[in-house]
Amino acid sequence: xxxxxxxxxxxxxxxxxxxxxxxxxxxxxxxxxxxxxxxxxxxxxxxxxxxxxxxxxxxxxxxxxxxxxxxxxxxxxxxxxxxxxxxxxxxxxxxxxxxxxxxxxxxxxxxxxxxxxxxxxxxxxxxxxxxxxxxxxxxxxxxxxxxxxxxxxxxxxxxxxxxxxxxxxxxxxxxxxxxxxxxxxxxxxxxxxxxxxxxxxxxxxxxxxxxxxxxxxxxxxxxxxxxxxxxxxxxxxxxxxxxxxxxxxxxxxxxxxxxxxxxxxxxxxxxxxxxxxxxxxxxxxxxxxxxxxxxxxxxxxxxxxxxxxxxxxxxxxxxxxxxxxxxxxxxxxxxxxxxxxxxxxxxxxxxxxxxxxxxxxxxxxx
Amino acid sequence: xxxxxxxxxxxxxxxxxxxxxxxxxxxxxxxxxxxxxxxxxxxxxxxxxxxxxxxxxxxxxxxxxxxxxxxxxxxxxxxxxxxxxxxxxxxxxxxxxxxxxxxxxxxxxxxxxxxxxxxxxxxxxxxxxxxxxxxxxxxxxxxxxxxxxxxxxxxxxxxxxxxxxxxxxxxxxxxxxxxxxxxxxxxxxxxxxxxxxxxxxxxxxxxxxxxxxxxxxxxxxxxxxxxxxxxxxxxxxxxxxxxxxxxxxxxxxxxxxxxxxxxxxxxxxxxxxxxxxxxxxxxxxxxxxxxxxxxxxxxxxxxxxxxxxxxxxxxxxxxxxxxxxxxxxxxxxxxxxxxxxxxxxxxxxxxxxxxxxxxxxxxxxx
Numbered sequence: 001x002x003x004x005x006x007x008x009x010x011x012x013x014x015x016x017x018x019x020x021x022x023x024x025x026x027x028x029x030x031x032x033x034x035x036x037x038x039x040x041x042x043x044x045x046x047x048x049x050x051x052x053x054x055x056x057x058x059x060x061x062x063x064x065x066x067x068x069x070x071x072x073x074x075x076x077x078x079x080x081x082x083x084x085x086x087x088x089x090x091x092x093x094x095x096x097x098x099x100x101x102x103x104x105x106x107x108x109x110x111x112x113x114x115x116x117x118x119x120x121x122x123x124x125x126x127x128x129x130x131x132x133x134x135x136x137x138x139x140x141x142x143x144x145x146x147x148x149x150x151x152x153x154x155x156x157x158x159x160x161x162x163x164x165x166x167x168x169x170x171x172x173x174x175x176x177x178x179x180x181x182x183x184x185x186x187x188x189x190x191x192x193x194x195x196x197x198x199x200x201x202x203x204x205x206x207x208x209x210x211x212x213x214x215x216x217x218x219x220x221x222x223x224x225x226x227x228x229x230x231x232x233x234x235x236x237x238x239x240x241x242x243x244x245x246x247x248x249x250x251x252x253x254x255x256x257x258x259x260x261x262x263x264x265x266x267x268x269x270x271x272x273x274x275x276x277x278x279x280x281x282x283x284x285x286x287x288x289x290x291x292x293x294x295x296x297x298x299x300x301x302x303x304x305x306x307x308x309x310x311x312x313x314x315x316x317x318x319x320x321x322x323x324x325x326x327x328x329x330x331x332x333x334x335x336x337x338x339x340x341x342x343x344x345x346x347x348x349x350x351x352x353x354x355x356x357x358x359x360x361x362x363x364x365x366x
Numbered sequence: 367x368x369x370x371x372x373x374x375x376x377x378x379x380x381x382x383x384x385x386x387x388x389x390x391x392x393x394x395x396x397x398x399x400x401x402x403x404x405x406x407x408x409x410x411x412x413x414x415x416x417x418x419x420x421x422x423x424x425x426x427x428x429x430x431x432x433x434x435x436x437x438x439x440x441x442x443x444x445x446x447x448x449x450x451x452x453x454x455x456x457x458x459x460x461x462x463x464x465x466x467x468x469x470x471x472x473x474x475x476x477x478x479x480x481x482x483x484x485x486x487x488x489x490x491x492x493x494x495x496x497x498x499x500x501x502x503x504x505x506x507x508x509x510x511x512x513x514x515x516x517x518x519x520x521x522x523x524x525x526x527x528x529x530x531x532x533x534x535x536x537x538x539x540x541x542x543x544x545x546x547x548x549x550x551x552x553x554x555x556x557x558x559x560x561x562x563x564x565x566x567x568x569x570x571x572x573x574x575x576x577x578x579x580x581x582x583x584x585x586x587x588x589x590x591x592x593x594x595x596x597x598x599x600x601x602x603x604x605x606x607x608x609x610x611x612x613x614x615x616x617x618x619x620x621x622x623x624x625x626x627x628x629x630x631x632x633x634x635x636x637x638x639x640x641x642x643x644x645x646x647x648x649x650x651x652x653x654x655x656x657x658x659x660x661x662x663x664x665x666x667x668x669x670x671x672x673x674x675x676x677x678x679x680x681x682x683x684x685x686x687x688x689x690x691x692x693x694x695x696x697x698x699x700x701x702x703x704x705x706x707x708x709x710x711x712x713x714x715x716x717x718x719x720x721x722x723x724x725x726x727x728x729x730x731x732x
Contacts, residue, residue: 003440005373009486044420045411050428052448054410062416066432070448074369074487078444082418082436093499113536116495118481120375121440125479126500133459134503135482135493136721139689161689161722170479323505323527355502355721356527 131321149228175353202281204229206241279317497687515594541719568647570595572607589626645683
């Protein structure tokens with residue numbers, strides 16, 4: 001049960017809005033077409049905001065129809081109603097496009113467009129943004145798990161094409177179709193992990209740990225703050241993490257639930273150095289000790305990580321979407337201003353559940 | 367210059383809408399939060415549709431804010447305004463999420479969600495549907511070509527990640543990143559085209575013709591109805607079609623601009639048979655002689671194609687998105703009921719510009 005919002009828009013000559021006579025004509029034309037397509041349409045009210053036109057109608061299925069005519073020469077038509085699961089949609093994409101064609105003709109529109117109906121509410125979210133904040137509707141059909149941890153809202157939903165997906169604070173994180181993410185992050189086939197000592201910062205989904213363990217490392221320590229994420233993934237993302245999240249300590253690895261900043265400081269104080277540190281934290285920092293903005297946090301993590309790396313060690317991390325060159329450039333500037341000089345290489349991969357190319361960094365001490 | 371529509375929604379206890387006192391409280395809470403986030407907010411009007419709440423406000427940048435409270439326990443907030451290119455957005459995705467957090471608190475919402483601002487109007491479309499009618503926002507940044515042919519609206523737009531894209535009647539068709547489409551359609555590496563005689567039905571983008579010519583066929587005949595598509599792709603999709611659309615006839619191929627149904631009938635009457643027929647038409651039939659619905663057209667094309675195939679010949683075509691099992695099943699039923707018995711194999715590939723897995727059929731005579 002969700003509300004449907006159907007959005008149509010029409011580019012029209014500006015005089016259709018600015019000229020009083022033409023505007024009256026436009027209003028009556030739009031009203032007539034809407035009446036033909038929406039049985040029982042009723043005029044509710046009319047208004048004007050700084051010269052732009054606003055008309056409200058009610059329609060079938062208790063729908064609210066908002067028509068707005070902007071003085072810049074754009075008419076938007078929004079139709080919104082509540083759709084119970086067992087009822088037909090008032091407007092399918094096809095019938096909305098028929099309405100568009102009819103409205104296009106009477107508004108003298110030079111262009112027009114209809115969006116597939118937007119679903120709002122219901123037990124799970126369907127819309128997630130790309131790195132450059134474009135809207136994507138996923139084929140989610142089930143809420144598998146939901147809990148609010150002390151740090152974030154943790155959800156696992158099921159996508160028809162991607163399998164189960166981990167959603168943190170309503171942002172898409174990792175799906176069962178994303179092996180390439182872990183493989184590019186760890187540079188499988190290019191880096192040798194045999195007998196190496198490794199620290200993972202974050203990585204609560206267990207995907208990276210599971211793939212690293214296949215390479216026979218000496219020991220992996222995973223520092224993840226959110227136990228709820230670990231438990232949820234252990235249960236519902238097993239094609240990603242195998243059984244590695246079932247135990248918290250074995251001869252090959254240890255999962256420490258806690259703030260990685262504190263654990264890193266502890267390692268620094270002890271002079272404990274490792275071969276690889278993986279930065280597999282979420283983009284938005286969740287630390288028990290907040291440290292200013294996101295970039296300050298990234299700087300802190302990087303500087304601390306450098307101090308626990310052997311001189312031959314590497315810091316491996318995800319950057320951002322290839323669609324965000326400014327953010328990537330900023331990251332590279334941060335790298336050039338660390339407490340120690342570093343050099344870096346980059347790799348990229350199309351991540352199925354991100355629907356975009358992602359950039360990964362491999363940072364080593366100069 | 368586009369209008370922005372910012373959509374937020376909140377799942378609330380139903381008594382927040384149904385109980386008159388609670389509803390009054392909800393209204394005043396929402397109004398107060400909106401006032402804090404949208405300077406100069408003005409109450410315009412208020413209404414009720416079958417017990418559901420409707421409040422209208424005007425806000426900064428001549429925005430219209432529509433709040434609707436459904437009796438089923440859902441509150442939607444829609445904020446719409448016109449945004450000139452040189453002005454900041456009234457609400458970025460980030461500030462819209464801040465507004466969501468504030469509204470979530472005062473509405474006792476058990477869940478809430480914010481969509482990235484939807485852009486409406488402007489010189490090019492950004493939103494195209496998947497096969498299962500999900501909404502995708504593409505990273506389009508330029509209208510490269512636009513014309514209305516006798517058959518359809520033909521546009522070429524530029525995507526930052528996919529290169530140029532051919533859009534037909536506002537539906538996404540083919541991008542410069544889609545070599546895999548032609549390669550899966552032709553089953554590159556699995557079929558041998560050397561010295562073979564081939565007919566392409568449709569294929570106006572030239573991608574298939576260009577790839578087939580690399581395999582040294584005896585002769586390819588392409589039957590495309592829309593000269594505007596050919597000319598546009600020849601100019602703006604050259605990484606897809608090379609120079610093969612520059613000439614209409616060479617010793618290796620011929621491009622015939624016309625209705626492929628008529629050309630197929632002509633071949634049948636002449637008893638002309640070939641090794642391969644490619645069905646590379648758009649999903650929505652555009653023929654000078656309409657033949658009932660889309661499935662009737664598909665049936666007609668298939669039956670005609672079978673008649674021009676040598677006994678060893680194959681009919682190669684695209685099916686539909688893997689997300690549309692019903693439509694694929696229907697297609698396979700059509701195959702089982704042709705004028706001659708056929709057998710078929712299937713293949714699939716993720717098509718970058720479709721953002722989904724597509725199914726391809728290889729049909730041969732039994």
